[in-house]
Amino acid sequence: MSAKKDMVPIKKILVKKEKKQFIKDLNREVVVSKGVKYYVTDLGEDFHTCYGTIDKKDLKKKDGSVVLSSMKKDFCMFSPCFTDSYRRINRLAQIIPIKDVGAIIAECGIGKKSVVLDAGAGSGGLALFLAYVAKSVFTYDVEKDHVNLVRKNIKLLGLGNIKVKEKDVYKGFDEKDADVVCLDLPAPWNAINAADSALKVAGYIVNYSPSITQTADFVNEVNKRENLVHLKTVEIIERKWEVEGRKVRPRTTSIGHSGFLSFVRKIK
Numbered sequence: 023m024s025a026k027k028d029m030v031p032i033k034k035i036l037v038k039k040e041k042k043q044f045i046k047d048l049n050r051e052v053v054v055s056k057g058v059k060y061y062v063t064d065l066g067e068d069f070h071t072c073y074g075t076i077d078k079k080d081l082k083k084k085d086g087s088v089v090l091s092s093m094k095k096d097f098c099m100f101s102p103c104f105t106d107s108y109r110r111i112n113r114l115a116q117i118i119p120i121k122d123v124g125a126i127i128a129e130c131g132i133g134k135k136s137v138v139l140d141a142g143a144g145s146g147g148l149a150l151f152l153a154y155v156a157k158s159v160f161t162y163d164v165e166k167d168h169v170n171l172v173r174k175n176i177k178l179l180g181l182g183n184i185k186v187k188e189k190d191v192y193k194g195f196d197e198k199d200a201d202v203v204c205l206d207l208p209a210p211w212n213a214i215n216a217a218d219s220a221l222k223v224a225g226y227i228v229n230y231s232p233s234i235t236q237t238a239d240f241v242n243e244v245n246k247r248e249n250l251v252h253l254k255t256v257e258i259i260e261r262k263w264e265v266e267g268r269k270v271r272p273r274t275t276s277i278g279h280s281g282f283l284s285f286v287r288k289i290k
């Protein structure tokens with residue numbers, strides 16, 4: 023197993039904004055100074071950038087301070103929010119995008135009283151974010167490497183309300199009366215019994231599958247159950263736009279596919 027990034031929490035973010043200038047000869051704006059972002063993990067050392075060094079004394083200044091590098095470049099400095107730190111978690115398996123995480127939280131009403139179960143943990147992409155908003159999260163994976171990586175990511179984010187377990191969830195979850203069970207597994211239909219037994223009445227099962235055939239097999243299996251209702255299956259599409267003065271248009275890059283979300287409710 024190789025972790026791509028170091029396992030050190032971010033302490034400060036330094037941002038140098040892109041600067042543009044109107045060039046008369048070209049009759050258009052051009053970038054005269056590129057925008058960059060740096061993550062500072064050690065406030066006790068000078069911080070080196072391509073635009074000069076920031077003195078360690080300046081790194082201790084309050085959020086919103088503008089600090090000057092040795093090459094006289096301005097950097098805005100502030101503390102990271104949860105999402106800044108989350109985006110830097112170490113990864114093995116493909117993680118769920120935050121557009122889909124947001125939909126799960128909103129649709130299932132996940133909040134500070136919710137107990138959430140999750141499988142497979144993968145890199146912890148979904149479970150870690152859920153732990154940030156829920157009361158507690160229990161996440162499961164069969165792969166030891168994945169379990170260990172999620173433990174490191176939990177430490178990186180400083181979360182105290184999430185437990186990771188090495189177990190095959192097709193054989194069952196340990197918990198009962200959960201509010202939400204999230205599945206991101208190769209054969210989610212094999213986890214429906216386990217999810218049902220672990221869920222309280224009125225709770226939700228959310229299945230996230232990249233392929234529509236996996237989704238169909240999951241939903242068709244749900245539809246055989248008297249006590250489960252398939253509410254909807256959706257694909258959340260995110261289209262990025264460029265905004266430059268009054269030139270406002272969708273980016274020319276194609277819209278990527280992540281996965282399908284199926285929401286199921288336990289009614290008895």
Ligand SMILES: C[S@@+](CC[C@H](N)C(=O)[O-])C[C@H]1O[C@@H](n2cnc3c(N)ncnc32)[C@H](O)[C@@H]1O
Pocket residue numbers: 115116117118141142143144145146147148149162163164165168189190191192206207208
């Ligand atoms: C695509 S990854 C999950 C990614 C995760 N949702 C995230 O956002 O980082 C699927 C995971 O399911 C795990 N898995 C496969 N079968 C399993 C099973 N029977 N029980 C528990 N985990 C399983 C795999 O080891 C893998 O880590």
